[in-house]
């Protein structure tokens with residue numbers, strides 16, 4: 174079992190590297206981190222806050238868009254493309270179990286996203302810390318950001334693989350990945366904001382709304398990071414971060430739940446594939 | 449007699465209301481090579497996929513090494529070469545084989561030998577992207593041979609190969625069969641598999657029309673031999689009067705006869721030596737035999 178998962182893992186990771194996914198993702202994430210950092214350092218001087226802490230806050234907000242996108246792009250074609258080209262039939266004709274194929278692909282692509290995050294954010298963080306100085310709070314915020322970004326990436330890799338197994342065709346898988354990204358990352362927040370403004374009775378805003386926000390994995394990631402950064406200048410839906418009715422770690426639990434859910438669903442869909 | 453490694457009994461399979469396989473019965477024993485012939489859409493690939501356990505089986509039973517398709521034992525016992533082979537473009541041939549060897553739990557030390565056997569030793573460390581169609585096909589065969597499988601399922605393994613590569617391909621397959629591996633391969637024509645397989649099965653519109661050795665098929669078809677006689681000027685009428693047959697033109701006569709009547713007819717022609725210009729004998733071709741069984745006329749049971 175471990176040899177087979179390891180074999181799939183090694184091949185998928187090699188493909189992610191050779192297809193320049195890792196390099197490209199590292200470049201994009203690193204670039205944004207540095208730009209936000211330099212921008213934040215200017216603000217930080219005025220606010221008398223730590224540059225790394227401030228950047229962690231703004232980067233958390235931006236990562237909500239970028240990391241799911243990168244994770245979905247890396248994974249959406251993984252099953253669908255192989256089904257279309259007939260390559261999956263060869264893999265599934267071997268004694269490998271279907272869940273092993275899913276697990277191997279998931280581990281490799283999550284790691285690819287993770288490597289990009291560690292390289293990009295790590296280098297950017299080191300650069301910012303050395304250029305503008307920082308304290309232990311800043312470093313803690315930065316490490317939290319990197320760790321949770323990795324989990325967020327894994328959740329969306331799981332989503333992408335599940336959609337890919339479900340769609341079975343590249344075009345369908347691409348469309349559903351884009352749709353998922355739009356719904357979870359863009360439309361969900363807008364809809365919630367709209368409803369909280371419409372329902373002005375206070376019960377919804379104070380009791381239901383926070384749970385609805387944290388139920389979305391992307392928002393859970395952002396809330397967790399922002400809630401633990403006191404100086405974070407927050408606006409809109411993120412204002413919630415300072416008035417959460419539950420401890421911030423609940424957001425981590427949500428990410429964990431989503432991760433188990435997409436893995437379980439993805440494996441179920443993989444078992445139904447007809448190559 | 450040895451237990452067949454692949455046993456297909458009365459298998460039917462439908463896509464919606466379309467019956468892709470209809471009561472197919474077939475068995476392949478260790479060391480035996482069986483060619484499955486059929487027109488486009490006859491159901492060859494569908495049968496392979498059913499044996500692999502990819503398709504929910506309708507009626508009938510399939511066993512591979514005594515086990516259900518898709519079970520661990522079945523998948524360990526067999527390996528597969530699909531009709532369209534596709535490997536990740538950015539991997540090298542060696543990496544592709546290492547991948548399948550990892551999945552089959554085989555030793556990596558056999559990879560070099562396999563690459564050599566299919567003639568890819570020189571291209572082993574090049575990306576698959578740079579391979580020609582034939583090279584990819586060879587890589588596909590090498591992949592199927594990993595871990596010494598007991599049953600090889602090869603779906604149109606030689607389509608698109610040049611005659612030399614094709615011959616090499618069958619040599620490798622024969623080596624595997626000599627080691628006791630059962631081979632089921634599909635193809636479009638009898639000529640191609642003549643002499644390369646022990647038995648032939650003909651599938652048409654999802655039904656098995658015939659199966660046996662080539663000689664058995666030829667005998668069962670009992671196709672008539674045609675003898676074409678070209679007479680010297682002015683002798684054609686007399687020849688026809690004596691031997692029967694159809695006049696094609698002023699001096700040409702075509703006589704059809706059962707295969708075993710051919711010799712007698714030729715001896716009879718010997719009596720007319722002075723009238724003969726030329727004799728051509730057309731035994732039924734493999735193509736004719738194939739057409740005979742594959743024809744939809746055979747639809748009536």
Ligand SMILES: Nc1ncnc2c1ncn2[C@@H]1O[C@H](COP(=O)(O)OP(=O)(O)OP(=O)(O)O)[C@@H](O)[C@H]1O
Pocket residue numbers: 463466468486487488489490491492493494495531
């Ligand atoms: N997934 C499917 N859904 C519906 N019909 C299918 C499906 N797969 C195959 N068929 C039909 O089943 C029949 C047999 O197809 P199959 O691929 O087995 O043919 P084949 O003998 O391999 O032909 P070829 O020589 O062209 O490869 C065809 O009529 C095809 O249209």
Ligand SMILES: [Mg+2]
Pocket residue numbers: 492493494531603
């Ligand atoms: Mg076919």
